[in-house]
Amino acid sequence: MASKEIEEKLFSAEEIGKRVKELGKEIAEAYSGVKKITLLVVLKGAFMFSADLVRAVHSAGGPEAEVEFVKASSYGNETSSSGNVNVELKPDLKGKHVLIVEDIVDSGRTLKKMKEIVAEEAESVKIVALLDKKERREVEIDADFVGFEIPNKFVVGYGIDYAQKFRDLPYIAVVKE
Numbered sequence: 001m002a003s004k005e006i007e008e009k010l011f012s013a014e015e016i017g018k019r020v021k022e023l024g025k026e027i028a029e030a031y032s033g034v035k036k037i038t039l040l041v042v043l044k045g046a047f048m049f050s051a052d053l054v055r056a057v058h059s060a061g062g063p064e065a066e067v068e069f070v071k072a073s074s075y076g077n078e079t080s081s082s083g084n085v086n087v088e089l090k091p092d093l094k095g096k097h098v099l100i101v102e103d104i105v106d107s108g109r110t111l112k113k114m115k116e117i118v119a120e121e122a123e124s125v126k127i128v129a130l131l132d133k134k135e136r137r138e139v140e141i142d143a144d145f146v147g148f149e150i151p152n153k154f155v156v157g158y159g160i161d162y163a164q165k166f167r168d169l170p171y172i173a174v175v176k177e
């Protein structure tokens with residue numbers, strides 16, 4: 001059973017919900033004057049976060065929002081990314097105000113690559129990450145909006161997996177490795 005491998009709960013569903021609402025307000029404010037933005041959701045980890053976030057931006061009176069998806073994978077071991085980031089699915093982002101929606105910034109390699117690709121076409125690029133492991137950063141990249149800073153532990157839940165497991169948890173927890 002999945003729960004046996006959970007070590008510690010980090011953020012409850014309520015805490016996440018509250019923070020995502022706040023992020024919606026921050027984002028709505030940052031884009032005031034902008035008519036439309038495009039959320040570019042990085043699959044699979046950010047799927048749940050993006051579903052809540054897009055509604056939070058709407059409720060906060062933010063800009064109209066389109067939603068697009070990309071799939072990023074990096075070849076490396078299971079718990080850290082190698083830097084060889086592969087990006088699949090390339091929506092047309094020409095002239096758009098793109099908000100990249102990511103689950104976790106770790107080494108920063110995935111987001112750095114993603115931002116470079118998006119910046120080639122988009123009118124503007126910003127990043128929102130639900131979680132930020134700041135101390136793990138290996139390349140220079142920062143999210144414009146961050147849900148929570150977390151310590152260097154492997155986390156799951158609320159869309160985030162370990163070997164495809166635990167995405168369904170409504171909370172975020174640390175797993176035993």
Ligand code: IMP
Binds near residue numbers: 110
């Ligand atoms: P980065 O390129 O090293 O910043 O890796 C970021 C990606 O690694 C995230 O989008 C996640 O997919 C994955 N990742 C990093 N830390 C964790 C974790 O604690 N749990 C699950 N996936 C993680």
Ligand code: MG
Binds near residue numbers: 042043044045
């Ligand atoms: Mg990811």
